[in-house]
Amino acid sequence: MDLLSLRYFQVVARHEHISRAADELRIAQPSLSRTIARLEADLGVPLFDRQGRRIRLNRFGAAFLRRVDRALAELDDARRELTDAAGLTHGSVSLASETLLTVTEPVKSFIADHPGVAVRLFQATPEVMTKRLNEGQVDFCLASEELEGPGLVHTELVREEVLLGVPLGHRLAGREEVTMADLAGEPVVTTRPGIWQRTLAERLFAEAGLELVVACEIDEASTGIEMVSAGLGVGFGPAWYLRSPLAARTPFSAVRLAVPGAERVLRLYWREGAYVSEAARRFRDRLTAALTVA
Template identity: 90%
Template sequence: MDLLSLRYFQVVARHEHISKAAEELRVAQPSLSRTIARLEADLGVPLFDRHGRRIRLNRFGAAFRRRVDRALAELEDARRELTDAAGHTRGSVSLASETLLTVTAPVKSFIAEHPGVAVRLFQATPEVMAERLSEGQVDFCLASEVLNGPGLGHEELVREEVWLGVPLGHRLAGRREVTMADLAGEPVVTTRPGIWQRTLAERLFSEAGLELVVACEIDEATTAIEMVGAGLGVGFGPAWYLRSPMASRVPFSPLRLAAPGAERVLRLYWREGAYVSEAARRFRDHLTASLVAP
């Protein structure tokens, strides 16, 4: 058993798919399969249940994964701590976020102030963010959805008002404010389940006693306003974005949404007990100050 085989196992366990794991690791599938088979032989138990080409982590694999995640995260923390102790303050920091639009400006200003720090960004779903954070693959996650996982700490950074966007020429266009009752029967452009816009839409329509009619389901939240402008339906978005120059190029009308809880809560997540490098601390402080600032 060596570190390489443990890292390979970690990625295969996350994907439960040899081809996808091999693609991420940039290794040949047969080589990866042999590595996993040798690891199982060393341990004396199968780690996956195999059904043709499909594999699923079994109870042995799930128990082993928890230990492997912890061990590899500790080793990565040790590397960062030693780098700081040796005076190598340039360092690196990694962040996963559901959308990179939110962090574009803070990252740009951080790099300008700390040109020696390597910043790595990943766009991911809440589930993948929680996994990467638990595995120690990223230092922080920025999410509007609640991330579930053992040992994850968080800090609320921003509560921002959510507005509604409607196509130009829509019956509601030109109004300053709408209520949920005004949206009865309206087709909605939203994200797939698990992303904050969809969670918010489902809750607001349910609380209003209305049916959510999904006209267009997307992965990238910022694409929603493009589809609204194309006339596919109405859509929700942060007020600052719907009124920003970035969104002004799209033909749509932003309206204030008078509905209880029509807001987005942005939280920063980290792994409790993990070593935070000097570079990561500086990045966290910069990001927090940038996002919290009025």
């Protein structure tokens, strides 16, 4: 049993699919299968249940994965701590976020001030963010949905108003504010389930006793505004973005929502007790300063 086989097992366990794991690891599928087979032989138990070409992590695999995640996270922390001893010349920091638009400017300024630090960014759903954080794949997660899991801590960066984007010429365009009653029957451009815009829309419509009519499902805020501008429907968005120069390039009208709870809470998460390198601490400080006043 070696570290490489443990890391391979971790990726296979995450995908529960040999070929997808092999693609991520950039190795041949037969080689990965042999590595997993050797690991199971060393342990004396199967880690996966095999059903034809499909595999599923079994109870032995789940128990082993918890220990592997913990062990590899400790080793990754040790590597970061040693790298930290060399200062900011060869450091690294990684962040997963629901959208990368939010972090563009602070990341740009951080890289300019610390060119020796390798910055890695991942766009992910809340579920994937939580998994990456628990497995030690990222230092931080930036999320508007609450991330749940043992050992996760967070700081609230900003609590901001959510506005309604409507197409120009729409009956609600130009209004100072609207209520949920005004949105009865309106088609809505929103995100896939599990992302904060969709969660907010579902909650506001349910609390008002209205049906949410989804006209279009998107992943990125900028795409949503394009679809609103095209006339597919109305859409919810954070005030900072709907009033930003990025959104100003797209013709639409931003209207206030006279609705209790129409807000977004942006939080920065990390693992409690995990080693935070000097580069990561400075990156966290930069994000906190930039987004808290955004």
